[in-house]
Amino acid sequence: MDFNVMWTLQGTMFLIVLIGVFMRKKGILTEKAKSVLTELVLNLILPCNIITSFRIDFNMAILKKFIVIIVIAALAQILSYIICKFAFNSYDIRKRKIFKYGTLVSNSGFLGNPIAQGIFGATGLMYSSIFCIPNRIAMWSAGLSQFTNETDKKSAIKKVVLHPCMIAVYIGFLLMITRIHLPAFMEKTISNLGQCTTALTMILIGCIIAEVDDLKTIINKDVIYFTIIRLVMIPGLVFIGCKLAGIDKLIIGVAVLLTGMPAGSTTAILAAKYGGDYVFGTKLVVFSTVMTLLSVPIWSLILS
Structure with missing residues (x-):
């Protein structure tokens, strides 16, 4: 891993996040504009980036790596589910929903993909796109069930299969x-649109952070406890497991960085919709996202 590349990436991302904070605070990016940008990234920019990442020569070795990545990602989701069963039982039901969803559903697709690409290049982005599949399944199944008793498997499968980023994986894989x-x-x-991913994603992350007037008000022991589990414990266990299994270094890097992503932005959205603690959900998303700016360089150093 090239440290100059990593620090340049972190500095660039941090600066773009600050631009996003500034634009949201000044009202240049309104709530409506933020929503439009989010839809643009998820439905066009990120899918184009994913398709581009698959433009490599295909062989059986790559297929085997895809299988390894899917298995690791699925095991990581199972690990997250087990942690949910034991780590948050002492909290009231409204907070417990937030904790469990944020643990099961990370921001690996939205934030993890550009980070994987920045550190590991196009191959890293391709691997991360595959790695995100179990997380997307968890989002619309076990994740959603934390807020509602609805268990419409057909609807959940449809949302996963027809997600724009999943469609991009199908197209990219077919072309490859x-x-x-x-x-x-x-x-x-497609390439030019995909190159907008990091800039637009970081601006949107800045918009999320800007919605909290004083970051000090979001810090408490519960938020810190969750952030340690999300950014340290889960990726740490994945790292140890992968090292013991003798997994390829690049796959380990992608797996650890993506399992160490913050709570998904849908945490607060679903909390508001289904009667969870929306304010607490926002705190988890913002604080864990801010701490990612510190945890990603640390994990990158460990992985190197």
């Missing part, structure tokens, strides 16, 4: 194994 080359103007269009 068939070695079909799109017309140059299409390749360039």
Whole structure:
């Protein structure tokens, strides 16, 4: 891992986050504008970036790595589910919902993909896109069940299968194994759109942070407890397990960084919708996101 690349990436991301904070505080980016940007990133920019990451020569070694990545990601979700069963039982039901959802559903797709690409390049982004599949399944199944008793498996499967980022994985994988080359103007269009991912994602992260007037008001022992579990404990256990299993270093790097992502932004949204503690959910999302700016460089040093 090139440390100059890592520190340059962190500095760039931090500066763009500050720009997002400034623009949200000044009202340049309104709540409506933030929502539009979020939809733009999830439905167009990030999918284009994912498709571009699959533009490599396919072989059986890559397929085997995909299988390893899926297995690790699935085991990481099972680990998160087990932690949920024991770590938050002393809290009241409204807070417990928030804790469990935030533990099960990280921001690995939205924030993790650009970080994986920045540190590990296009191959890292391709691996992270595959790694996110079990997390997306958890989001619409076990994650959603923390807030509602609805267990519509058909609806959950549909949301996962038809998610824009999943469709991008299908397209990218198909182009990779068939070695079909799109017309140059299409390749360039997809590539150029995908290159906007990091900038727009970090601006949106800045908007989330800007919604808290004083960061000191969000810090308490409960928020810190959750953040340690989300950013330290889970990726730490994944790191140890992967090292003991002799997994490829690049796969370990992607797995650890993505399992060490903050609580998903949907934590607060679903809390508000289904009667959870929305204010507490916002605190978890903001604080764990801010601490990622510290935890990612530390994990990068450990992984190196």
